[in-house]
Amino acid sequence: MPLTPVITEHWDDPELYTLAGYQRYGGYRALASALKQEPDALIGQVKDSGLRGRGGAGFPTGLKWSFVPQNDGKPHYLVVNADESEPGACKDIPIMLANPHALVEGVIITAYAIRAKEAFIYIRGEVPAAIRRVANAVREATEAGFIGRDVLGSGFDVNVVVHAGAGAYICGEETALLDSLEGFRGQPRLKPPFPAVAGLYAAPTVINNVETICNIPYIIDRGVDWFRQFGTEKSPGFKVFAVSGHVNRPGIYEAPLGITMRELLDYAGGMRNGGEVKFWLPGGSSVPMLTAEHLDVPMTYEEMAAAGTMLGTGTPMIFDTTVSVVKAVTRWLEFYKHESCGKCTPCREGTYWITGTLEKFEHGHGTAAEVDTLVELCGQIMGRSFCALGDAAATPYPAALKYFRDEFVAATTTPADEQFDPVASYVFAEAVAR
Amino acid sequence: MAISDSTREQMAELAARYPRPRSALMPMLHLVQSLEGEVTAEGIAACADAVGVSAAEATAVASFYTMYKRRPVGEHHIGVCINTMCGLLGGDAVYEAVSDRLGVGHNEATPDGKFWLERIECQAACTHAPVMTVDWEYVDDVTPVSAVEVVDRLERGERVLSTRGPAVRGFRATEHTLAYPDDGLAGEGTLVDAKMLAGLAVARERGMSAPGVPAAGQEG
Numbered sequence: 147m148p149l150t151p152v153i154t155e156h157w158d159d160p161e162l163y164t165l166a167g168y169q170r171y172g173g174y175r176a177l178a179s180a181l182k183q184e185p186d187a188l189i190g191q192v193k194d195s196g197l198r199g200r201g202g203a204g205f206p207t208g209l210k211w212s213f214v215p216q217n218d219g220k221p222h223y224l225v226v227n228a229d230e231s232e233p234g235a236c237k238d239i240p241i242m243l244a245n246p247h248a249l250v251e252g253v254i255i256t257a258y259a260i261r262a263k264e265a266f267i268y269i270r271g272e273v274p275a276a277i278r279r280v281a282n283a284v285r286e287a288t289e290a291g292f293i294g295r296d297v298l299g300s301g302f303d304v305n306v307v308v309h310a311g312a313g314a315y316i317c318g319e320e321t322a323l324l325d326s327l328e329g330f331r332g333q334p335r336l337k338p339p340f341p342a343v344a345g346l347y348a349a350p351t352v353i354n355n356v357e358t359i360c361n362i363p364y365i366i367d368r369g370v371d372w373f374r375q376f377g378t379e380k381s382p383g384f385k386v387f388a389v390s391g392h393v394n395r396p397g398i399y400e401a402p403l404g405i406t407m408r409e410l411l412d413y414a415g416g417m418r419n420g421g422e423v424k425f426w427l428p429g430g431s432s433v434p435m436l437t438a439e440h441l442d443v444p445m446t447y448e449e450m451a452a453a454g455t456m457l458g459t460g461t462p463m464i465f466d467t468t469v470s471v472v473k474a475v476t477r478w479l480e481f482y483k484h485e486s487c488g489k490c491t492p493c494r495e496g497t498y499w500i501t502g503t504l505e506k507f508e509h510g511h512g513t514a515a516e517v518d519t520l521v522e523l524c525g526q527i528m529g530r531s532f533c534a535l536g537d538a539a540a541t542p543y544p545a546a547l548k549y550f551r552d553e554f555v556a557a558t559t560t561p562a563d564e565q566f567d568p569v570a571s572y573v574f575a576e577a578v579a580r
Numbered sequence: 581m582a583i584s585d586s587t588r589e590q591m592a593e594l595a596a597r598y599p600r601p602r603s604a605l606m607p608m609l610h611l612v613q614s615l616e617g618e619v620t621a622e623g624i625a626a627c628a629d630a631v632g633v634s635a636a637e638a639t640a641v642a643s644f645y646t647m648y649k650r651r652p653v654g655e656h657h658i659g660v661c662i663n664t665m666c667g668l669l670g671g672d673a674v675y676e677a678v679s680d681r682l683g684v685g686h687n688e689a690t691p692d693g694k695f696w697l698e699r700i701e702c703q704a705a706c707t708h709a710p711v712m713t714v715d716w717e718y719v720d721d722v723t724p725v726s727a728v729e730v731v732d733r734l735e736r737g738e739r740v741l742s743t744r745g746p747a748v749r750g751f752r753a754t755e756h757t758l759a760y761p762d763d764g765l766a767g768e769g770t771l772v773d774a775k776m777l778a779g780l781a782v783a784r785e786r787g788m789s790a791p792g793v794p795a796a797g798q799e800g
Contacts, residue, residue, distance in 0.1 A: 149788045150788065270704070281762040312610065329606065330602075375792065376790075398777070474664045474668060478664050481663055
């Protein structure tokens with residue numbers, strides 16, 4: 147399957163981030179066309195396109211928009227989730243650095259479609275480079291009359307606010323993000339009510355991922371039929387894949403959904419030093435890992451689910467045989483423990499216990515029986531926590547154990563660093579003090 | 581440091597950005613951190629006052645988010661990512677080298693007030709592992725030697741360019757950007773690098789493109 151740059155097509159133009167640069171390639175043409183249509187017609191097109199959320203869950207975007215009650219007399223809000231913090235996920239930040247106007251144009255069209263006059267772009271605070279680029283684009287779009295009162299003479303008013311977070315992975319969870327945006331600790335809310343009914347300030351709210359929103363101008367400009375040329379029936383469209391790990395050319399590769407990891411690996415120059423794939427994760431640390439036997443599975447929402455994992459953020463991490471899976475999984479759990487918001491007990495206490503046990507294994511302690519007890523512990527967290535962070539934390543270990551049981555059992559007597567020389571997995575050849 | 585009247589005016593300005601003032605609490609905390617180099621009890625009280633909540637409520641927010649520091653950070657914030665991808669690809673060695681060079685550990689400041697070191701979680705740059713940040717600007721693809729060199733240059737007061745962003749300006753300047761994102765620096769530095777163009781380069785080389793996309797320059 148060929149690469150198909152759409153969102154990334156003009157990234158080699160250093161002026162693309164400016165309004166003039168973006169307009170060289172038809173930028174804001176979709177907005178002009180959208181404003182001449184009824185909002186419901188736009189929702190219909192996005193529904194027909196079959197676009198699914200690119201933030202991890204894959205929920206149909208048009209359907210989400212259609213849940214917002216119309217003519218209810220309440221203010222509506224659009225919130226963009228630009229809190230990209232999942233280990234392995236690194237595609238929204240590049241999009242915002244390279245093509246911020248695609249996001250801004252998508253925001254304006256989406257706000258119009260869902261009848262929102264206020265939109266917020268919540269960007270994680272740790273990436274000022276992306277924050278200032280998006281803020282610059284918002285100002286340019288405002289000066290050009292694309293944001294503000296009576297946009298392009300359509301009678302539609304919209305205001306767009308760029309909001310910087312302050313370091314909390316949990317704010318990528320949509321209801322935690324809303325609490326954070328309201329000026330509270332970022333802790334998830336009970337659902338229902340869903341944000342489409344009671345979101346920001348208890349008003350109807352749509353929350354979409356950056357990449358999802360960036361698809362909108364292209365769908366409106368080029369049409370549903372054009373969009374559906376890419377991908378499959380259940381997973382239409384293209385995807386900004388970010389390939390990281392032990393490959394020769396890690397980076398951004400945009401391709402139709404349904405491309406395989408083997409094809410992406412070829413585009414990325416293959417494994418470094420001609421090495422072998424030990425394990426890989428299709429989209430972030432929260433999705434179950436796969437191995438070399440899964441390299442030919444099409445990367446769609448449905449095929450990844452059938453293989454026992456999820457497409458997630460579509461940002462594959464690939465590790466070669468120099469890596470200790472025990473160490474990799476332990477590090478992810480240390481992350482979840484650090485990022486658990488503490489609101490619910492299964493997650494708060496569970497991440498503590500999983501991490502503690504894994505750290506024992508990593509250092510050559512524990513017993514073979516504990517290898518199984520830990521699976522049970524993960525099972526006690528899965529489905530019992532307040533939000534998906536607990537589920538995510540309960541995922542990596544059982545998934546890894548399925549393929550690498552022997553390695554975990556061996557770790558109870560031999561530390562991970564003795565099983566695998568850590569230096570061998572470094573990507574630089576520099577001598578390191580031991 | 582006392583919170584000045586002009587700071588209070590800025591806080592009112594931030595509050596006016598949102599339908600409800602409390603939404604401005606986070607940018608306000610970034611603002612006080614940009615002024616004081618940390619989030620002090622005084623700073624929190626001023627923010628609380630500006631949005632009409634108790635100091636305790638504002639403290640609960642400030643203490644939740646890891647970017648708000650309750651001790652002086654100093655001139656530069658140094659982050660080294662130690663999550664799985666960066667850590668295993670060499671970030672662990674980078675962290676050790678920088679920690680040895682600075683003589684401090686995680687979330688500690690050097691006694692001279694120059695540096696704060698932090699083991700940071702995923703910075704959304706796994707394609708550029710191992711990643712380091714200076715004042716939260718990217719310094720991608722580091723090695724133990726190159727990371728220590730960055731610290732040396734900062735110590736000597738030399739200009740250090742982010743690999744995907746402007747020249748680093750100090751922790752407080754970045755915090756100001758987080759309160760006022762349109763800081764005029766969007767055009768500084770090279771933000772789109774070879775790794776972000778990796779797929780586009782392959783597509784061009786192999787003559788691949790998306791179906792039905794008009795060629796550049798035809799539309800307008």
